[in-house]
Amino acid sequence: MTALIIAEHDNGTLKSATLHAVTAALQCAEQVHLLVAGHGCAAVANAAAAIKGVARVLLADAPQYAAGLAENVAAQVIALASAPGSANSPYSHILATATASGKNVLPRVAARLGVAQISEITKVLSADTFERPIYAGNVIATVQSKDAIKVISVRATAFAAAECGGNADVLPIDAVADSGLSRFVSRETTSSDRPELASANIIVAGGRGLGSGENYARLLEPLADKLNAALGASRAAVDAGFVPNDYQIGQTGKVVAPDLYIAVGISGAIQHLAGMKDSKIIVAINKDADAPIFAVADYGIVGDLFELAPQLTAALS
Structure with missing residues (x-):
């Protein structure tokens, strides 16, 4: 059995979430291929080839993949997964991380293959049986799939990141034509010197109790600076406008598992x-x-956060 992973990247850097998907894929199949669909993304393919456990990197480099539009990436995956007799298919498993990117592409792939998607697995029990959380994580469901191709999104926090040190072949492949179903208009991004929230080792998160965005910045940013931590927030704080929605942690935000929260x-x-x-x-x-x-x-402090947060920051000085 061979698994295909859809790599997440920005055409220059391979996202660390993909390393967690590799670990999950290696528990599903004997061999793992990794698809890099982008434009001017040779550096990403080379980084992917250095991941231990990856047997082959498939590089689809074309202008229609530059923005990572889900319709075009899904079409490329379908072309690989439904080509009988090809050396690279069929695949027994198709995986991506359960990020915004993966959640955008995988349902399209599953629908066109006519199979069920298995979302946000946290454990691989066998090649066709997986565990995934339901009811906001209060129940762990065991799901078995009899589909010929399993389409799976992986909760990155549940799997260790694959190590580097591999030496996989990079195989350029023909890109499928632009689907014409969507077009890229613009992208607004935020830049920060802080660690990325989804992969940070330490996270400082604030909630509605802070009262305002000004208090959030005044109390939490100095603490995060001391710890070299990422900043996060509850949905209530995001809805109140304290911070942007990319700070949100939770069922409808990012799922994290840092060393310290x-x-x-x-x-x-x-x-x-x-x-x-x-x-x-x-x-x-x-x-x-x-x-x-x-x-x-593990440790709880009952008290006024407006007094305790500055005291904690000062204690770290």
Whole structure:
């Protein structure tokens, strides 16, 4: 059996989430191929070839892939997965990480292949049986698929990142034509010197208890600077306009599992806990002793965050 992974990248850098998908794929199949679809992305293909466990990198380099439009990437995957007799297919598994990119492409692939998608797996029990969380992570479902091709999104936090040191072949392949179903208009991005939220080792997150965006910046940014941490937030803080929505952690945001998670002014709604409860060490600061966040916290401080957050920052000086 051979698994195909859809690499996530920005045409210059391979996203670290792909390394977690490689680990999951190696538990599903004997051989792993990795598809890099982009434009001017040779450096990404070379980085992918250096991942241990990857047997072959398929490079589809064409202008229609420059923006990573889901319709075009999905068409390329279908061309590979449904070509009987090809040396690179059929594939027993098609995987991507459960990021915005993966969630955009995989449903299109599954629909066109006429198979069910298995979303956000957290464990591989066998080649056709997987575990995935449901009900905001309160129940773990065991799912078995009899489809000829398993289309799977991987929760990156549940699998270790694959190591580098491999030496896979890079095979250029023919790109499929532009589907014409969508076009790239513009992209607005935010730049930061802080670690990327989804892969950070330390995260400082704030909730509605901070009261305003000004308080969020005044209290949490100095703490994050001391720890070289990423900044995150609950949905309530995002909805209130304290921070942009790419800070959001939870069921409808990013799922994270850092070594240290500091929750400041976050009550701990079930939707938020679904996105961070697998963190190795959780520290919570909240004035409500009965806040649900304390049920998952390793260390809890009951008190006024406007006093405690600066004290914690000062203690790290």
